[in-house]
Amino acid sequence: MDPAADQTRKKPRRPESTPAQRALALLVRREHSRPELTRKLLARGIGVEEAAAAVEKMAAAGWQDDTRFACNLARTRAANGYGPLRIRAELNSHGLGGESLAAAFAALAESGEDDWPARARDLVQRRFGVSCARTTALQRKAADFLVRRGFDGDSVRAALRVEPED
Template sequence: MSNGTAGNPEPTPRNDAVRLLARREYSRAELKERLAARGHEPAAIAACLDALAEQGLQSDARFAESFLRSRVARGQGPLKIRGELARRGVDRDTARAAFAELEQGGELDWFALAADALARRFSTPGDTPRERARRERFLAGRGFDSEQLRHALDHAWDDA
């Protein structure tokens, strides 16, 4: 813990928040939780978070976009990502805007992502209903919907 001596600023909500934001983007709710865990007063946290947002140092929209890109790179589907964003305190409109930006920019094809994730994990579609069900559970667990799942099962090994 910092004690305000040489080189260590006082542990204010702003200093703690900036230190966290220097490592990665955080949602407002995540920062609020972390600052509260460090013993800062709720009123001071709220004022700090408002100031950080005004200065552009914290943005739920930027967090949502960064989070979405990182999860897509991991091969996760839209259902799982939306759920994670909600758990991290990002509202539906902000999440929807992040998805729309990536989808409209042509950077994101959920069907191709599902097929790619499936082909990387399994070398064949499976010969038995049990093996096929295993592949379906894999994709469902990754957060792909039933339409994306069916497409992936039909096209994951087209190039192989």
């Protein structure tokens, strides 16, 4: 066969993916919330009605579930040392609230992962050591760290007490 003839032949083009196929391709990589999935489809040039229909189709088939997404995100963030305020804000930024938010925190409570003062205390001890309670500057630094991580004031105060049983 002539090498010049091979170069002139083009590969057959794959047919254009449907909106549902694109949505599924996104969901295979990781969970997405409905608003996030819709936004990503719109960014890929899919029309508003087609994107909404594709997201609805994924939800009906069980591929997309806001509650499952919220529970997974909350569990992951809690395991990575983030507090309830930060988790709630991130869920809200994904367009979730109400039922999904409540279900995420209920799942954390059910699995025993919602002891925020204990999580904050653990985080401080790992990050700053047990001697953190002795110096005011280190306590302030630890408190700032916990607040940035999304822990509330009660959890921060509980984590910085000299005696954990106080």
